[in-house]
Each structure stands twice: as structure tokens, then as C-alpha cells.
Amino acid sequence: MTKTLCQFVDEDDKEFVTFPSIYNHLIHWFQHKCEMSQLPFFILLLISLPLQVIPQNHQTADERTILLKLKQQLGNPPSLQSWNSTSSPCDWPEIFCTRNSVTKISLRSKNIIQKIPATICDLKNLTTLDLGDNFIPGEFPRQLYNCTKLQVLDLSLNYFMGPIPDDINRISGLRYIDLGANNFSGDIPPAIGRLSELQVLCLYQNEFNGTFPVEIGNLSNLQILGLAYNGKFVPAQIPVEFGKLKNLKTLWFTEANLTGEIPDSFNNLSSLEILDLSRNHLEGKIPSGVFTLKNLTKLFLYSNRLSGEIPETVETLNLVEIDLSMNNLTGSVPEDFGKLQNLQWLSLYSNQLSGEIPSSIGLIPNLKAFRLSHNNLSGVLPPELGLHSKLELVSAEVGRPVKDKRLKEAKGGGDGRFYDMEMGSNSSVESSKEEMPFKDNKELSVKSERYWEDNEGVFNESKMRNDKVFCLAAKGHGMKSRSSKYKLSWILRRRLLRLSTWVQLWDLISMIRK
Known part of the structure; x- marks a missing residue:
């Protein structure tokens, strides 16, 4: 039996209590009409559904206006030609939507040369912003503090300079941040350790001339830590606190001016899969616990000053690569x-x-x-x-x-x-x-064995085989050597040719960025 409009309204009007007042008026009007005739249920649907779409269309139009303004502020780059006033932003290649609202923007490799406009945070549902591999200048964009839902931020391979702000933890929901291959300097602030949701922290290849904070050891959700190729760091030991990172899967610390011994607390890194402490000044013995980490697949400790015997007991049965040269x-x-x-x-x-x-x-x-x-x-x-x-x-x-x-x-x-x-x-x-x-x-x-000089330093053959640009290679992005500012050696670029080595790592980051 066909359900009548009167029955529908009487039984289910509780579903409409959150509608705007115009919907309530319509309901009362139909209730009045029901005294005169029985209207089929589909009439209500035909009338109400278009009205329900109005707020979504309005939101889409507002976000399109914001994005077109953003495009203008970025200098109308030719790479954003698809951004126009006649199509939905959800159909633009660089835009990703959830329930008809913009949640992700990917402007990677779009030849952007302007600073990041504050307008971008008018997109109230924005969770992911990827501006990597551009020419964006200036200091860290504090205007992003207003992106209250931001979880993924990639500013790698740009021209940012100056210190990372002491209050960067104001972007409190960050789960992934990549500031690698820039010119950031000074200290890495302790505020980084207050980003409690952080799972991926990539600060490789910068101009830091200070220290990195022990507070990083407080990031209990951290899975990937990339601080490699920061040779201007003040000489420092690896903090014992890093041994608290129970969820850490990748520690990439190549050429970071590390001194002292590898902490015994590393024996507690039960989730660790990749450990790279190569090309530093580490001394002492290799902790025996390193060879008991069940999930370890790659161990790179080459080019240090390690001494003593290699631990005899080896329980890391998943190891694929060992380099202690x-x-x-x-x-x-x-x-x-x-x-x-x-x-x-x-x-x-x-x-x-x-x-x-x-x-x-x-x-x-x-x-x-x-x-x-x-x-x-x-x-x-x-x-x-x-x-x-x-x-x-x-x-x-x-x-x-x-x-x-x-x-x-x-x-x-x-x-x-x-x-x-x-x-x-x-x-x-x-x-x-x-x-x-x-x-x-x-x-x-x-x-x-042979190792030789390239134009930027000593090259040894063993380094060619690894794609240890963890944060970049894992995301499947290439790296441009367009400027000496990156100081990317021939070795580093060669590693990107074998991204398949890091499929598992890419899967991990893809999962985090969803």
C-alpha cells in the first residue's frame, strides 16, 4: 500500500526538526492539504530534495570563489588553467572533496613563486595541503595556523628560510609534516614535540645550525623521523629519549653531525624497520639489542667510528640489507x-x-x-x-x-x-x-672497493643502491636539482631512480595521508 504524505509527516516529522524554517512551513502546509486529499509519498521527495541540495551548492560556490581568489593571489599560474567559474572545484585535478567540500589541495610542482596567501585557510574543511617542489619564498607561513583542521602539510623542496616558529604546535592536528629540502635555519624548536598527533616528521636537507630537541621523543605516535643531511647541526648525541618512540618504523639520520654512542634505549624500538645512522661520528659498540629488533629490514651504520665486535646473536630475521662498512x-x-x-x-x-x-x-x-x-x-x-x-x-x-x-x-x-x-x-x-x-x-x-669524489663530496659505491630519501621517495615524487641551494649530491638523485625499493614505506605514508 502506498504510504501517504499525511502518514509520512505524522510518523517522521521528527526528522525535519533540524531543517531551516522554510522546510517546517512546507510540512505544515502539506499537513493542512492532507485534510483534503491523500498525496503520495514521492511528492514530498520531489519537492524537498532540491531544497536540501541548496546549502551544498551554496557551499561549493563559496569555496570556488575562495579558490579563484587564491589562484589570483598566486599569480594565475598557467598550471591552474582548469580553475574557472563555470565548473565545480571538486572536478579540478588539484582539488579533492569530501561530501562536496574541499578537503585536500595538491599544488606540487606547479611552478608557484608567490608566498602562501592567508586566503587558503578560508577553506574551513581543509585537511591536506601539498605545496612541495615549487619556488615559494619567505619564512614559515604562520597564516596556516588558521587552517584549524589541517592534518597533512608538505612544503618540501621550496625556498623557505629562517627558523621554524616556536609555536608551530598551534597547528595542533598535524599528523604529517614535510619541510625537507628548504633553507630553514636555527634550532628545531621543542614545540615540534608537542604535536601529539604527529606520525611523520621530515626535516631533512636544511640549513639548521642549532640543535634538535629531545622533546621529539615525546611523539608517541611517530612512525617516520627524517632529520638526514643536516650537517650544520651542532654536534650532538642521539637523545636517550628517542628510545621511547615505540611506534617508530623509520629513523633516517644520515649525515647529521651525530656524536657519542648509539643509545641502549634503541633496544626498545620494537616497531623499527629502517635504521640509518650512516655518515656521522658515532663511536662505541653496536648495541646488541639492535640485532634483536624483530621488524628491522634495513640497517645502515656505515661511515662512522664504531668499534668492538659485531654482536654474535642475530635475531633480526627480516633483515634485507646490512651496511656496517x-x-x-x-x-x-x-x-x-x-x-x-x-x-x-x-x-x-x-x-x-x-x-x-x-x-x-x-x-x-x-x-x-x-x-x-x-x-x-x-x-x-x-x-x-x-x-x-x-x-x-x-x-x-x-x-x-x-x-x-x-x-x-x-x-x-x-x-x-x-x-x-x-x-x-x-x-x-x-x-x-x-x-x-x-x-x-x-x-x-x-x-x-672504490669511492671517489663527485662535485659535492665523497661518494662511495655502496650508497648508490639505496633510496634513502625516505620522506621524498616514499611519496613517489622526483627531485629537481635546479639550484645549488638544495646541495643534493649526485648520489641522492640516483637513489630516486629506484623508488620501488620503498613501496612498503609509500603504502604507510599513503595510509597516514588518507
Whole structure:
């Protein structure tokens, strides 16, 4: 039986109590008409639905006006040609809407040269603002304090300068902030540690000439911390407080003028997946707890002053890459490394390691690179090395110096390919009498280590393999080297060519930014 309008109003008028007064008048009018006739339910819908859309259309029009004003204040960049008065802003490529209201703006790589207008915060539902990879000048835009719902802020790869404000915590809802590759200077303010919702903090590649605050250790929700390539930091130790970051997945601290020892509190970073403290001045032993972090996949401690033995007990069974090269490590190569079935890269060169190379390393099924040259090793390379994995690079000074550099055909190659065997300089290491039985017929280069100068500093080959531009690469964005202000070395740019390495990290950030 068709429901009548009178029945609908009598039973459900409670649904209309929040409507504007015009709707209440309509309801009373229909109730009066019901005394005369029974109108079908759909008549009410036909009349009321268009009226309900009016507030949404009005909101969309208001936001379009704001955005067109914003476009004008940004100098009407050609990249925003789609912004016009005849279409809905929700249809513009750079705009994302939720329930017909603007919530996200992405103006990345739009060649913007103007400062950020305060108008942008007139968009009251704005949660995400991405202005990365532009030419925006000036100090940190305090006008963004008025964006009360802002959660994601990306100002990376611009020309911002001066200090980060002491009251930056006024953008209290921030979950993600990337200020990397700018010219910010001074100290990183303690106020950063009061952004209690923060999950991603990226401040890499700036001109900070002060300190970073221990208050960062209070960010209990933090998952990614990127402070790398800030070589002008005042020399400082890693705060013990950082060991409280129980949710931290990535710690990127390359070339940040770190001194002292790696805190034992790092043993508590149970969620840690990537630890990069490379190219600093760290001393002392590697904390044994580092090799008990169950989720750790990448460990980069190369180019420091670490000493002592590598911990013998290795329980980090998910490790994919280990680079402890260019330190002062002594003792033997741990037998437990052979348990790392996911290991692809093992680099221990330029240390003071001694003893024989464990045969178990030759059984690692995924090993692609094995670098142990410039140590005091003895014995022979494990005979299984290359049999069980697609080995591509070996540098272990595998035998006594030979009279000439000769090409040796790999055992079982069968395809006429040759392997370049360039012997190293460990005179106490004896080579196996037989050719190395490499499983794959790929070209294998067995070389002594090399590192050389590029136009911006020392380059070592081991750095080419990693996309350790965590905050940038994880978001899948390229990096332009249009100005020396970035001081981005050739190495850093090369890393961006292999973004697939960081798919998992990108998934994490994508989840956070939704």
C-alpha cells in the first residue's frame, strides 16, 4: 500500500526538526492539504530534495570563489588553467572533496613563486595541503595556523628560510609534516614535540645550525623521523629519549653531525624497520639489542667510528640489507648472519674484521651483494657462495694477488659469458682452486672497493643502491636539482631512480595521508 504524505509527516516529522524554517512551513502546509486529499509519498521527495541540495551548492560556490581568489593571489599560474567559474572545484585535478567540500589541495610542482596567501585557510574543511617542489619564498607561513583542521602539510623542496616558529604546535592536528629540502635555519624548536598527533616528521636537507630537541621523543605516535643531511647541526648525541618512540618504523639520520654512542634505549624500538645512522661520528659498540629488533629490514651504520665486535646473536630475521662498512669493527663475521634468509646486501668492508668467512653465508638464498674487502680476513670464500643465490656483486679480496687481471669463465656458465675477477689485497686469504660456481649467468664483478669524489663530496659505491630519501621517495615524487641551494649530491638523485625499493614505506605514508 502506498504510504501517504499525511502518514509520512505524522510518523517522521521528527526528522525535519533540524531543517531551516522554510522546510517546517512546507510540512505544515502539506499537513493542512492532507485534510483534503491523500498525496503520495514521492511528492514530498520531489519537492524537498532540491531544497536540501541548496546549502551544498551554496557551499561549493563559496569555496570556488575562495579558490579563484587564491589562484589570483598566486599569480594565475598557467598550471591552474582548469580553475574557472563555470565548473565545480571538486572536478579540478588539484582539488579533492569530501561530501562536496574541499578537503585536500595538491599544488606540487606547479611552478608557484608567490608566498602562501592567508586566503587558503578560508577553506574551513581543509585537511591536506601539498605545496612541495615549487619556488615559494619567505619564512614559515604562520597564516596556516588558521587552517584549524589541517592534518597533512608538505612544503618540501621550496625556498623557505629562517627558523621554524616556536609555536608551530598551534597547528595542533598535524599528523604529517614535510619541510625537507628548504633553507630553514636555527634550532628545531621543542614545540615540534608537542604535536601529539604527529606520525611523520621530515626535516631533512636544511640549513639548521642549532640543535634538535629531545622533546621529539615525546611523539608517541611517530612512525617516520627524517632529520638526514643536516650537517650544520651542532654536534650532538642521539637523545636517550628517542628510545621511547615505540611506534617508530623509520629513523633516517644520515649525515647529521651525530656524536657519542648509539643509545641502549634503541633496544626498545620494537616497531623499527629502517635504521640509518650512516655518515656521522658515532663511536662505541653496536648495541646488541639492535640485532634483536624483530621488524628491522634495513640497517645502515656505515661511515662512522664504531668499534668492538659485531654482536654474535642475530635475531633480526627480516633483515634485507646490512651496511656496517667504513668503521673500526673487530672480531669475526657473525655465524648467525647465515640465518638471514631474506638478506640481499651485506657490506662490511673497510673494517678490522678477522678470521674466516662463515660458510653459512654461502647458503643465503637471496644474497645479491657481498662486500668484505679491506679487512684482515683469512681462509677462502665459502665454496657455496653463488650456488644458492643470484649473486651480482662480490668484493671480498678473494685470493692472493695474481700477476694479471684475467677473465675467468664461470663454472657451468655454458653461454660463453665471463666474469671479471679483479683480485683484492688480502694476501692471507687463499682462493679456491676451482672457479666460483655462480648459479646465474649474469655478469659478476669481483672488485676491490672504490669511492671517489663527485662535485659535492665523497661518494662511495655502496650508497648508490639505496633510496634513502625516505620522506621524498616514499611519496613517489622526483627531485629537481635546479639550484645549488638544495646541495643534493649526485648520489641522492640516483637513489630516486629506484623508488620501488620503498613501496612498503609509500603504502604507510599513503595510509597516514588518507
